Amino acid sequence: MGTFNKWFLLLIVAGIMLIPASTFGQNNKNDNGYPLKVMSYNLRFGERATLEELAEYIKSENPDVVALQEMDVRTHRAQAPHQNGKDFITELGYLTGMLTAYARTIDYSGGYYGIGILSKYPFEKTQKVLLPIPEGSREQRAMLLADVELPGGKRFTFVSTHLDHSSSNVRKVQIEALNEALTNNPLPLIVAGDFNGKPDSPEINAGMQNWNRACNSDFTFPSNNPELKIDYIFYTPSANWTVKNAAVPKTQLSDHLPVTAEMELH
Template structure:
């Protein structure tokens, strides 16, 4: 009996020690707030920097999850000869040690052009959903959606998107589709990307009103002399998310400046588990 009690005591002490270590190191525990660093970056198809330079920047920022736009896969662009034949998402994932997902939006220059996600954590489900394209639009756009298991048995939904640049009416219907796709998810949601609209545009001010804006809204384009804010990070539902540091990074590896935010997901009394 004494041996059993000693064994049980040691197990309890070990569990308490592991819990204390996790809390001290900022590792999420089952009853703690989850902290995530989110990065969003329009890469301009690698015209202005090598994949090694882009990966080095991402790795140095050490994000938990990344939304990428203007991501090529095996293209042969005249304007980016150094990137010919390269699979951006796979190479950036390899160089950063992250897990990739890629969503084609259009075939282009012998390969594909689209959006991507990089994640430190497992991706339980990934889907590419096309956004509406009307007579006002220039080309097909999409949202890439992933359920991310940020700790054992617990999930968020993360989305990367890139809206059309040609017309506000086009972006308004695309934002309406985004809301239809994302607002009824069973998990808390983050969407990030290049919305090609300023904060006072209808598609942002009204279309994204249900979301909490967690990026800092500093100008992001053009990178050399930023004048307009068109890149964003949003979270839903508002009352589940707090925002810590948010940054617009002054690095000229693209025509956009990358943005990041540290967000905290508050515990919920009801945590839905992943459907089998």
């Protein structure tokens, strides 16, 4: 190798060594975890607010993914006449600028009633999984699964659910089915929704014992005078997630308070 080439090579190596290590991958959020803000919100079929108000509130919280419960599509309810005929998931998607997924659980009053997901990021696939209807159940319930694609190729599964409010025994059966359905899921998981069970109930305390909670212990129901914790965000496995902050924001747009968590996917 000639003298010039040797000096040129040494200059390149020296230049690389002088570059701070922190600059490598500085535009790649995968290095320190990809930040996500998660929200779960039971909307009470929009009885207390317009879709515009709900959308503005969701936008103000700036979540990346939202699990929604009690979502009407083209129903006609006497207690919410201002929502008659409206397609909640489509309109909220339009008003928030987010992508949408919806799962009908029952037919109701000329339309559908169910659960939904809003996301800033595209879905690789979505799936509805019906939950059991054991004796004592009031109505069909379900999970809505969405494999979410993040920039850089990372993916995770986000689940919105709403368990039956009738009894603890019914919810225990439904949580057993939830766990069975998600056991072999290949991606990191977040499950969020209205579980209708208190933290010390058998269905939550024992049924969700293998999950980590990304939500704090603040009460979520009823919104005007909260005295029950029934809305949650769970995640697994712990090695794939870091929880930075969890909150129960105060708002009166529904009979539930929303729950939020700022997380990182590793």
